[in-house]
Amino acid sequence: MAGFVGWAGLAGIAAGACLLCLPVHATEDGERIAERQCAECHGPGGRSERPDTPSIGGFSEFAIMDLLDSYRLGFRQARTVTLDDGSETDMATIVDALSEREIEAVALYYADQEWIPHEQPFDANLARRGARIHSVKCGKCHPRGGSVPEADHALLAGQWRDYLAGEFRDFDSGARRMADRMYQRYDKQSPADKAALLEFYVSAGR
Known part of the structure; x- marks a missing residue:
């Protein structure tokens, strides 16, 4: 994103x-x-x-x-x-x-370290929906589900659920700023879409 x-x-x-x-x-x-x-x-x-x-x-x-x-x-x-x-x-x-x-x-x-996704419980159906949303809205800047270091953005695939959920809340409240391009995409997502995206990142594409 x-x-x-x-x-x-x-x-x-x-x-x-x-x-x-x-x-x-x-x-x-x-x-x-x-x-x-x-x-x-x-x-x-x-x-x-x-x-x-x-x-x-x-x-x-x-x-x-x-x-x-x-x-x-x-x-x-x-x-x-x-x-x-x-x-x-x-x-x-x-x-x-x-x-x-x-x-x-x-x-x-x-x-120089290896990215090791955290294995966490997730809702598979919701994660699949999140994968589709990510592909359309976020995949250009966060390729392969947010797992590519060379994209030069924070890695998302397998990141801690609690941390990601907190970041989403900060985005929603304005406590954390976003670049215009990200804001235009993120702000248009419904709460259900954001929940699906979160589930997809937690799943690490599994």
């Missing part, structure tokens, strides 16, 4: 281009940074163990850069999360604490 260059625009493109300049050990640096700053919520290798938090391992470098830039530039609201030690943080705080090089290294690290 999100057929656009990215909320970060030219800033994201320039940062993505800089990935080509990073040294070979950048992925190793990214692993250390991810373990320190990201793993408690997003899980080892970016495979989240928290249903309300997205898995990000396997996203493309650009998708990770665009995601982080959206928080840094204020295009996306950051929700507060409570960590295991009782302290609170949010994505904007984490991103602000990282240098551009650290962000690039983290993006490379997560892009």
Whole structure:
């Protein structure tokens, strides 16, 4: 659905281009940074163990850069999360604490991981309906059910249900902004259509 260059625009493109300049050990640096700053919520290798938090391992470098830039530039609201030690943080705080090089290294690290869909219960009939809607409305920007990293968007196939449902609610309420092209497609879908799309993504095409 999100057929656009990215909320970060030219800033994201320039940062993505800089990935080509990073040294070979950048992925190793990214692993250390991810373990320190990201793993408690997003899980080892970016495979989240928290249903309300997205898995990000396997996203493309650009998708990770665009995601982080959206928080840094204020295009996306950051929700507060409570960590295991009782302290609170949010994505904007984490991103602000990282240098551009650290962000690039983290993006490379997560892009080097394998995307592993979460196996979750789903309604097969509703998922089939969602597949048809996705093919017409969303497939151009999220090919193969949202499972292609090279499309440079967030991977949807097999993402956590609770997380996706929360994102849909934020889209509906306006709490999360959308690019015009995505808005024009998403906003025309009925609640039943959106429920079918959610079921399709949860099914991971099974």
